[in-house]
Amino acid sequence: MLKWDFSEVSPQGDGEEIKRNLYEYLNLRIGAFSDYYRETLSEYPIQVNHQNALASFQSLLNAVRKTGHPLYLLIDEYDNFANELMMGYRHAEEDRYRAILSGEGVMKALFKTVKAAAGGRGLARVFITGVSPVAMSDLTSAYNVAENIYLLHRFNALCGFREDEIAAMASEIGKECKLPRSQVIEALAMMRTFYNGYRFSRRTEERVYNPTLALYFLKAFQRDCDYPDEILDSNLAMDRGKMHYIARLPEGRQLIFDALAEEEPVDVRRLADRFGAEDMRYAPKDTGFVASLLYLFRYLDHGRRHALRQADSYHSQSGYPQTLR
Known part of the structure; x- marks a missing residue:
């Protein structure tokens, strides 16, 4: 198991500096992998190339393949660089973003290598997570084998707690604290009000609790x-940079106000799924575009199914209307 977390890579500097930062990080992770699996890899040492981390990765693949074991790669915060573009949105940052993702930029070169490795060269599976599909849109030509699973109903409760799980934990705490049943029920009602309501797929009615807030x-x-004295954990406060970016978009400020008012749901024809650098800068920023960004950042959520059916004038590509709230 090899894990990369791109939030640990500094996005500052020009394209060459970012490349050095990324290569240093990848080599550190490859070195740590080699040390962790040193017994398995004792006969197949990994050669770390301090000038070229892609060569180091190729050496790792060759070594693992000789052991007969499959390799799984987990990439977290893959869109760390794209988020910098959105939050700052200055020409210098856009140029830096293009330098690493456009043409033969370092990120494109890396994902081309990952794609090739997954094509029978020792890499069994790749699992990629991030905040939004911004960078993935610009990586399409380099990594066009990815399958988006974040809207599939089977994964709706993957990253959250179900109501019955929360109820069981609260009940156990009530017993430990010798609290009356009424107080446990009150605690559940409070958590339901503030923490429940995430629905990642329009094909399910089940809503899940935010795990960070629930555990807090x-x-x-x-x-x-x-x-707790404060019902919301400050560690999960809204990202002001993203909100400022969205508020600067033509429809952004009003859409944020409408969403906060909660009087009417926001109806969109379909969720936008492309947010490349060109789209972020030049694509029309209509309600659908802005609402899709708010949804991907978890500021908006799918409405109820009966509300979806009532929004007759708004339909997704599959024929279902989509209502966000």
Whole structure:
């Protein structure tokens, strides 16, 4: 198992400096991989090329392939560089972004190598996570084998707690603290109000609890046998940079106000799925574009199914209307 987390790579500097930062990071991770699996790789040492991390990765692939074991690659925060573009949105940042993702930029070269490795050269599976599909849109030509799974209903509860799980944990805490059943029910109602409601697929009715917020509440509930003083964890505050970017878009400010008012859902024909650098700068920023960004950043969510059916004038490509709230 090899893991890369691109949030650990500094996006500052020009294209060459970012390339050096990325290569240094990749070589560190490859070195750590070699050390962790040193017994398995004892007969097949990995050669770390300090000038070219892609060559180091090729050496790792060759070594792992000789062991007969499959290699799984996890890439987290893959869109770290794209987020810098959105939050700053200055020409210098756009040029830097283009330098690493356009043409033969370092990120495109890296993902071409990953794609080739997954084509029978020792890499069994690749799992990529990030905040938005911005960078993936610009990487399409280099990595056009990815399958987006974040809207599939089977994964709806993958990253959240279900109601029954929250109820079971709250009940156990109530027993430990010798609290009356009424207080446990009250705690559940409070958590349902503030933490429940995430629905990642329009094909399911099940809503899940935000795990960071739910655990924040439950830890305080268990520790103090009482509710936390602050109902929201400050670690999960809205990203101001992203909100500022969206607010600067033509439809952004009004759409944010409409969403906060919660009087009517936001209806869009379909969720936009391309947010490349060209799209972010030149594509029409209509309600659908802005609402899709808010949805991907989890500021908006799918509405209920009955609301979807009532929005007759808005339909997705598959024929279903989509309502966000």
